[in-house]
Amino acid sequence: MAKASEIKNGNILRFNGELVQVEEFIHRTPGNLRAFYQARMRNVKTGKLVEYRFRTDEEVEICRVETSDYQYLYEDGEFLVVMDNNTFEQFNIPKKLFGDPVRFLKEGMNVIIAFESEEPIMAQTPSHVELEITYTEPAVKGDTSTNALKYATVETGVEIKVPMFINQGDKVRVDARTGDYIERVK
Numbered sequence: 001m002a003k004a005s006e007i008k009n010g011n012i013l014r015f016n017g018e019l020v021q022v023e024e025f026i027h028r029t030p031g032n033l034r035a036f037y038q039a040r041m042r043n044v045k046t047g048k049l050v051e052y053r054f055r056t057d058e059e060v061e062i063c064r065v066e067t068s069d070y071q072y073l074y075e076d077g078e079f080l081v082v083m084d085n086n087t088f089e090q091f092n093i094p095k096k097l098f099g100d101p102v103r104f105l106k107e108g109m110n111v112i113i114a115f116e117s118e119e120p121i122m123a124q125t126p127s128h129v130e131l132e133i134t135y136t137e138p139a140v141k142g143d144t145s146t147n148a149l150k151y152a153t154v155e156t157g158v159e160i161k162v163p164m165f166i167n168q169g170d171k172v173r174v175d176a177r178t179g180d181y182i183e184r185v186k
Contacts, residue, residue, distance in 0.1 A: 002062050004037050004054035012044065012116065014061040015052070019044040019121055044121050065121065067114040072105055082111060097123035101176035103158045104129045129176050130185050131155050132169065139164040149181075 007013070011022045020041035029035040037054040054060065070082035070091070079092040080102070093113060095102055097120060105111070105125055114122040136152035149161040152172075160174060162181045171185040 001059045003056070004058045004060055005056055007037065007039070007054070007060060007062065012063045012065045012114075012121070013041065014063055015041065015050070019063060019116060020050060023049075063116050065114050065116050067112060067122075069110050070113050072107060072109050072111050074107060080105070082113065085110075091120065093120050093123055097121075098125055100179075101125040104131065104154075104156055104174060104176040104179070106131070106156055125176050127176060128173055128182060130171055130173050132171050133162070133166060134168065136162065136166060136168050138167065 007022055007025050009022055009025050013020050013022060020043050022039055022041050024038075024040040026038045027035065028038050035056055037056065039052050039054060041050045041052065042048070043050060069085055071085055073081045073083055073090065075081075075095075076092065078095055080095055080098070081090055082093055083090050091113075097113075098105070098111070102125065106129070109126060109129065111126070112124040113120055131154040133152045134155050137150055139150075148164050150164055150166075151159050152162045152166060153159050154172070154174065158179070160179055160181055162172060166172060166181075166184060173182040173185055174180070175182055
């Protein structure tokens with residue numbers, strides 16, 4: 001157990017039996033009242049925001065979270081199978097931990113996973129991925145006079161919007177968080 005004064009932004013705490021990540025932690029000393037710490041925390045599993053005032057001497061449990069790089073191997077139902085790059089040990093990670101960017105994940109990519117006592121609590125894909133265009137309509141001469149976009153399907157099966165000059169077989173860089181086209185890769 002640690003004192004509330006030892007908490008820092010980004011720490012993972014066990015708060016009311018749930019794991020929460022500290023987003024904002026401010027020391028307040030209002031007028032002639034006792035000092036306290038104002039904390040804004042997000043539940044790791046549900047994403048729900050929690051605000052709480054800690055007394056300066058209040059006991060808190062700071063969890064030890066191990067974060068490491070893993071290689072994505074394949075999909076297995078509701079789980080993704082990843083491999084530790086050092087020990088070659090394989091883990092089943094729930095798809096929902098990755099969120100929406102999981103649709104841009106292809107086999108062999110590196111992902112970051114955080115474990116708290118053998119339980120995966122957070123998973124993160126690369127922010128930008130390079131994917132090949134598997135299908136798109138050919139551009140017609142004269143279509144490029146404006147910033148027109150067309151639909152294209154990438155190798156993971158997701159449909160994104162790309163500029164008219166992108167052709168089938170081109171490699172493009174995509175923002176995995178939003179699904180937006182960034183640039184063509186040479």
